[in-house]
Amino acid sequence: MLANPLPGRPLIPLAPILSASSFRRAAGARVHTVLDAGNYRLVTSGRVAIALALREIGVGPGEQVLVPAYHSASMIPPVLWRGAEPVFYRVQPDASVDLKDLEARIGPTTRAVMVTHYFGFPQDIAPIRALCDARGIALIEDCAHCFIGEHGGRPVGAWGDYAIASSMKFLPIYEGGALVSARHRLDKVVLESAGAGFEAKVALNSLEKGFEYGRLPAVRAALSLPLRAKGALWGLVKQRRGGAVPALAPDSSDSSFNFDPRWIDKRSSLFARAMLKLAAPARIQALRRSHYARLEAAVQGVSGVRPLHPRLPDGACPWVFPLLVDDPEPLFVRLKTRGVPLTRFGTPQWEGVDATTCANSAMLARHVLALPCHQELKESEIAWLASTLREAISQ
Numbered sequence: 012m013l014a015n016p017l018p019g020r021p022l023i024p025l026a027p028i029l030s031a032s033s034f035r036r037a038a039g040a041r042v043h044t045v046l047d048a049g050n051y052r053l054v055t056s057g058r059v060a061i062a063l064a065l066r067e068i069g070v071g072p073g074e075q076v077l078v079p080a081y082h083s084a085s086m087i088p089p090v091l092w093r094g095a096e097p098v099f100y101r102v103q104p105d106a107s108v109d110l111k112d113l114e115a116r117i118g119p120t121t122r123a124v125m126v127t128h129y130f131g132f133p134q135d136i137a138p139i140r141a142l143c144d145a146r147g148i149a150l151i152e153d154c155a156h157c158f159i160g161e162h163g164g165r166p167v168g169a170w171g172d173y174a175i176a177s178s179m180k181f182l183p184i185y186e187g188g189a190l191v192s193a194r195h196r197l198d199k200v201v202l203e204s205a206g207a208g209f210e211a212k213v214a215l216n217s218l219e220k221g222f223e224y225g226r227l228p229a230v231r232a233a234l235s236l237p238l239r240a241k242g243a244l245w246g247l248v249k250q251r252r253g254g255a256v257p258a259l260a261p262d263s264s265d266s267s268f269n270f271d272p273r274w275i276d277k278r279s280s281l282f283a284r285a286m287l288k289l290a291a292p293a294r295i296q297a298l299r300r301s302h303y304a305r306l307e308a309a310v311q312g313v314s315g316v317r318p319l320h321p322r323l324p325d326g327a328c329p330w331v332f333p334l335l336v337d338d339p340e341p342l343f344v345r346l347k348t349r350g351v352p353l354t355r356f357g358t359p360q361w362e363g364v365d366a367t368t369c370a371n372s373a374m375l376a377r378h379v380l381a382l383p384c385h386q387e388l389k390e391s392e393i394a395w396l397a398s399t400l401r402e403a404i405s406q
C-alpha cells in the first residue's frame with residue numbers, strides 16, 4: 012500500500028526523494044550527464060547558474076537577452092539582475108523553438124539567447140547553434156529539464172556557450188544547480204561555502220522529505236530525537252550568523268520563482284555534491300524512461316489526451332511525462348483530488364507575456380499536465396499512478 016504522507020501532500024512524491032535505492036548502481040553503458048559537457052561549477056540553483064552565465068558573457072544594461080515565451084518564471088529575474096531586457100521568442104505547438112521568430116527578434120543589442128530542452132526532450136540544437144555563431148550571440152542551453160542524456164552525439168549542454176542545470180529536479184537533494192561550459196573556462200567563477208547552518212539544513216531536509224513518504228525507516232528511527240531538536244538548532248544558528256545569509260537556503264523551484272543575488276557566489280552543499288558523485292545516471296535514465304513508458308501506455312487509445320511528443324527519443328532522459336489534455340481543468344481537479352502530484356510548466360508566465368506574445372506558449376501552459384516519472388517512484392507508486400491516471404481520464 013502507499014505510504015501516508017502529511018495531510019495535503021500528494022500520495023506519491025512529485026520529485027525524487029532520498030531512498031535506500033538512491034545509491035544503487037546500474038549495469039550497462041555509461042550514460043552522460045550535463046556535467047560531462049565541459050567545465051562546471053556547482054551552485055545552489057539553476058537560476059543562479061543562469062545569472063552566472065549572463066555575467067560570464069558580459070551581458071549588461073541596455074542589452075537584450077532572448078528568452079522563450081514558454082518559460083519558468085525563474086528564468087527572467089537573472090536577466091533583470093544584469094540590467095538587461097528579456098525579449099520573448101515563440102515556440103511551436105510541440106514546444107520546439109520557432110527558429111524564424113527567434114531570428115526575427117535578434118537586434119543590434121542582442122547578446123544571448125536561452126534555449127530550453129523542455130521536459131527532457133532535446134531541441135534541434137544544431138541550427139540554433141549555427142544561427143548564434145552567424146549572428147555573434149551567445150547560446151545558453153537551459154538543461155534544467157535534462158540533467159542526463161545526449162543529443163546529436165554529444166552530452167546534453169555541449170552545444171551552448173554555457174549550459175545551466177537544476178540538479179534538484181533529477182536528484183534527491185534540496186538545492187543544486189550547475190553552470191557548465193564546453194567552450195569557456197570558468198576560472199572567474201569563484202564560489203564560497205554558504206555556512207554550516209546551510210549544510211545542516213540541506214542534509215536534514217533531504218532526509219525529512221524521504222521520511223514523509225516512508226523511505227529510510229531505520230534512519231528515521233535513529234534520527235527522530237535530533238530532528239525534533241532541529242527547530243531549536245536553527246534558532247541558534249541564525250543568531251550566530253547574525254543575518255549574513257538572508258535565508259538558510261536559496262529560493263528553488265520547490266518554493267518560488269524569486270532570485271536572490273546573495274546566493275550567486277555560494278557553492279552547492281557538501282550533501283548535494285556527495286549525492287551527485289553517488290548518483291548513477293544509467294540507473295536514473297533507465298528508470299525514468301521505463302516509468303515514462305508506463306504512463307504513455309496508460310493513456311494510449313484514450314480520447315481527449317495524448318503525450319506531448321509521439322516518441323521519447325533515444326538517449327533522452329525525461330524530467331516528467333507531459334500529457335496534452337483537450338479539456339485540462341476537470342482532469343486537473345480529478346487528479347489533484349486523488350492525490351496525484353502534477354506540474355503545470357509555464358504557469359505563471361512572466362508579466363506581460365500572453366497569447367499575443369505566443370499563442371502556442373499560452374496553449375502549452377494551459378493544456379499540458381505533467382506527471383512525475385522520476386527514479387525514486389517505487390513499483391507500487393508508479394503502478395498506482397498509471398492506473399489512477401487511466402481511471403481519471405476515462406471517467
Ligand SMILES: *Cc1c(COP(=O)(O)O)cnc(C)c1O
Binds near residue numbers: 085
Ligand atoms: C526550474 C527551472 C529553472 C530554474 O531552476 P532552479 O533550480 O529552480 O533555479 C530554469 N529553467 C527551467 C526551464 C526550469 O524549469
